[in-house]
Amino acid sequence: MSLSDHIRYLRGLQGGPDTLIVAQVMGLDKPSAINLAEKQYRPVRDAELVAKLAAYYGRSLEEFQWHNARPRKYLTFYIARALKTGETVTLTLRSGRQLSGKAKWWDLGSVGLEDENGHLLVIQRHAIIDWPGAATEWQDV
Amino acid sequence: MSKNLWELRKQRKMTVKQLAAKSGVPAKNIYAYEAGEPIKIADLGRLARVLYVDKSEIKIQSDPVPKTKPELPKPQVTPAPPLPAEAKASPAPSKSGPSLPAKEKKALPLQPATEGQLHHMRGLMEKLGLQETAVAAEMGKPLDELTFMEARTLLRSYDLQIREQKKLHAEQRPPGTRRSRSFLPEGVDEFEVQYLLARLEAGEVVTLTLLNEQSFTGKIIGFSPYNITIKQADGTETTVQKLALAYYHVAPDAQGVDA
Numbered sequence: 001m002s003l004s005d006h007i008r009y010l011r012g013l014q015g016g017p018d019t020l021i022v023a024q025v026m027g028l029d030k031p032s033a034i035n036l037a038e039k040q041y042r043p044v045r046d047a048e049l050v051a052k053l054a055a056y057y058g059r060s061l062e063e064f065q066w067h068n069a070r071p072r073k074y075l076t077f078y079i080a081r082a083l084k085t086g087e088t089v090t091l092t093l094r095s096g097r098q099l100s101g102k103a104k105w106w107d108l109g110s111v112g113l114e115d116e117n118g119h120l121l122v123i124q125r126h127a128i129i130d131w132p133g134a135a136t137e138w139q140d141v
Numbered sequence: 142m143s144k145n146l147w148e149l150r151k152q153r154k155m156t157v158k159q160l161a162a163k164s165g166v167p168a169k170n171i172y173a174y175e176a177g178e179p180i181k182i183a184d185l186g187r188l189a190r191v192l193y194v195d196k197s198e199i200k201i202q203s204d205p206v207p208k209t210k211p212e213l214p215k216p217q218v219t220p221a222p223p224l225p226a227e228a229k230a231s232p233a234p235s236k237s238g239p240s241l242p243a244k245e246k247k248a249l250p251l252q253p254a255t256e257g258q259l260h261h262m263r264g265l266m267e268k269l270g271l272q273e274t275a276v277a278a279e280m281g282k283p284l285d286e287l288t289f290m291e292a293r294t295l296l297r298s299y300d301l302q303i304r305e306q307k308k309l310h311a312e313q314r315p316p317g318t319r320r321s322r323s324f325l326p327e328g329v330d331e332f333e334v335q336y337l338l339a340r341l342e343a344g345e346v347v348t349l350t351l352l353n354e355q356s357f358t359g360k361i362i363g364f365s366p367y368n369i370t371i372k373q374a375d376g377t378e379t380t381v382q383k384l385a386l387a388y389y390h391v392a393p394d395a396q397g398v399d400a
Binding site for chain 1: 330331332333336352353354366382383384385386387388389390391
């Protein structure tokens with residue numbers, strides 16, 4: 001799961017306070033940096049912001065860095081490659097459950113995965129927390 | 142085949158004032174357009190809507206309206222005695238008062254095309270695959286020497302061509318797809334929408350599994366980019382926020398019909 005999805009999820013767990021309120025508590029003038037961090041597809045490059053967000057949500061910096069190393073864009077690369085090569089996809093969800101199968105399609109919010117029985121699972125991208133080579137294969141892309 | 146604005150207006154049996162009132166385009170603009178001034182893109186759409194034609198069916202620059210004066214009986218004129226050569230060359234004396242020099246229409250200086258116009262034009266030419274040398278040859282001068290009005294006319298025609306291309310692409314798209322893939326494929330939620338729509342229309346039962354592994358099973362009765370609403374067997378309607386959702390699939394006893 002990307003840091004973007006993770007902080008959206010954590011904000012949701014808090015009851016969904018407005019990012020303006022989050023920014024004020026964090027001591028930021030504007031919520032724009034948080035808004036962008038929640039939306040972006042690539043890693044959040046502002047290390048200070050990552051640390052502040054981790055502190056705000058009461059999580060460890062390592063946890064946030066772990067998520068930040070798995071942005072949405074890298075998941076896209078993984079699924080797109082699997083579609084091209086036909087390799088079996090293995091996705092680990094936030095609950096710890098692992099789902100495997102052939103990628104059939106992917107889009108803005110989900111991945112269509114055909115399991116071994118030929119049934120299509122529609123997996124929400126924000127629920128995918130890890131996948132093989134997530135943090136190592138696309139660092140230079 | 143595009144037609145002059147005045148032709149289309151007359152076909153619809155409308156006056157300029159009526160067209161102005163219906164389209165919201167000021168009458169003075171319509172007069173100007175019918176006199177040959179290029180139609181602004183924003184006005185083109187409005188006029189086309191009121192005239193029930195496609196934008197491409199209206200000529201951006203109308204030909205002047207042919208003057209058809211009613212033929213009046215010609216007065217009997219007795220031939221005037223021949224004038225001396227000098228008098229022939231001088232302007233005719235006014236009927237009222239002493240003769241004044243005829244007002245010469247002052248020719249307005251031709252404004253050159255602005256840098257912005259040229260930049261925009263080059264961008265559009267690139268999109269249309271036009272070579273600058275070819276366009277210059279067609280116009281009879283380099284682009285930098287175009288006048289403001291020439292550049293404006295060209296820009297309008299390029300803009301129209303691009304619109305036509307887009308329209309053509311839209312027609313060639315496979316059925317069921319809303320638009321071509323954007324640069325970022327992540328920007329489109331087409332597949333999931335199609336999947337949900339198919340399940341909704343077929344009245345299939347799906348199982349939604351949340352991030353905490355809790356499951357809900359029921360028929361999809363509605364969805365949006367942010368949530369899915371199902372009707373469970375006991376009649377309960379449950380709306381699940383996608384942010385809380387991990388994955389979903391057609392319920393096992395209904396499998397075999399999912400795409």
